[in-house]
Amino acid sequence: DVAHVRIAAPPRFGAALIHDRQGLLLLVSSLYGANTLKVANQAAHVIARLTPGLRAEGVGVDPRAFTPAAFIRVALLDLGHVLLIGAALILLVLLVALRDWRAALISFVAIPVSLLAAVGVITALGITLNTMALAGLAIALGELVDDAVVDVENITRRLRENRAAAAPAPRLLVILRASLEVRSAIVFASAAVVVAFTPVIAL
Incomplete structure (x- = not known):
């Protein structure tokens, strides 16, 4: 046998x-x-x-023995709390930096709008919200806040100067010119960040 x-x-x-x-x-x-x-x-x-x-x-x-989903649910709950605290701190920093509640609010609103758009694109592409995706979103949000502060601060300054001018220019024209003034600097700064994190894609 x-x-x-x-x-x-x-x-x-x-x-x-x-x-x-x-x-x-x-x-x-x-x-x-x-x-x-x-x-x-x-x-x-x-x-x-x-x-x-x-x-x-x-x-x-x-x-109830061992369920990784339980840890994921706790992590998502903690993430929600962190996002709320982070949003409050960002709004406070913007208010202190810009000293104008309208300019700070404009910069702040850009964050959730951009985040929702990014999550929509990620969902449409079928990418799950894993650690790498969340890290990418965090980096992008940091870059977004920096760019928004630079853009809004320059626009606010140019509008203030325009109001004090003898012959004020149209408001929309001032906003467009002020935005274009810092556009190249913002684009190059964002490109530098993208290049710096490009090797991470190969991981």
Whole structure:
């Protein structure tokens, strides 16, 4: 005889103890690129449907053992708190730097609008909000705040000078000229940041 073949459960490896009693640990792994939260919710739904039948057979089910989705939910909740605190601090810094609540508000509004647009593009491309994507958004937001402050500060200064001029120019023309004055500097500064972080794409 070469071997004995029979239909049975695969050999057990490892050990699982639940409340000092032997148990069975069921592992559910998601495929590469799958959404962990979505997979965890679907697995929880399946377990909830199987639980009544298993308990009728005397098998206890505890789905709380180890769920990476729980850590992700906590991280997302913490991220929301950090975003709120960061938004308040950014608004405060803009008010102190620009000394004009309207200019500060204009710069501040550019942040959520740009963030929503970026998230929309990321979602449309099918990219998940992983660590790399969040880091990229953080870098982009930092660059956005810097550019917005430079742009709005120059526009505010030129409008103030225009109001004091003997023959004031049209308001829209002053805004356009003031924005174009700093445009090349902003573009080159943004390009330098992009070039500096380009090697990260190869990781």
